[in-house]
Amino acid sequence: MDNRLAELERRVAALESARFDPRQRPAPAGDADILETDWTSRAPALAALGHPVRLTLLREILQGRTTVSALSEVEGLGTSGQIYHHLRQLTAENWLHTPSRGVFAVPPTRVVALRAILVALER
Numbered sequence: 001m002d003n004r005l006a007e008l009e010r011r012v013a014a015l016e017s018a019r020f021d022p023r024q025r026p027a028p029a030g031d032a033d034i035l036e037t038d039w040t041s042r043a044p045a046l047a048a049l050g051h052p053v054r055l056t057l058l059r060e061i062l063q064g065r066t067t068v069s070a071l072s073e074v075e076g077l078g079t080s081g082q083i084y085h086h087l088r089q090l091t092a093e094n095w096l097h098t099p100s101r102g103v104f105a106v107p108p109t110r111v112v113a114l115r116a117i118l119v120a121l122e123r
Contacts, residue, residue: 045094045095048090048092048093049095049117051086053082053083054086054095056074056076057071057083057086058095058106058114060074061105062106066103066104068083068084068102071083087104095110095114
């Protein structure tokens with residue numbers, strides 16, 4: 001067991017110390033063509049995340065505040081009209097959906113994407 005752990009630690013250290021060059025490493029399955037595609041079509045989805053209120057809304061919804069009434073209780077989100085404006089932006093770019101009337105949720109596939117974006121931005 002100790003040998004296997006030591007080997008894994010060695011491999012992780014080697015990977016972490018390697019200089020990343022996407023042209024020299026194989027892309028994960030399904031992402032092979034990502035460098036060949038036009039990224040501009042993704043700009044609206046990324047732009048939707050570019051407002052502090054929208055990020056706060058996503059966090060609050062993930063923590064269980066799923067209605068405008070509940071979200072209105074969060075300080076700094078503005079009026080219900082302003083909240084609806086931001087919710088529409090997030091819904092238009094598929095960061096949110098409405099599983100039932102008046103209830104907002106983050107689609108499971110977007111939870112992973114959102115977490116990946118946020119982790120990638122950590123300093």
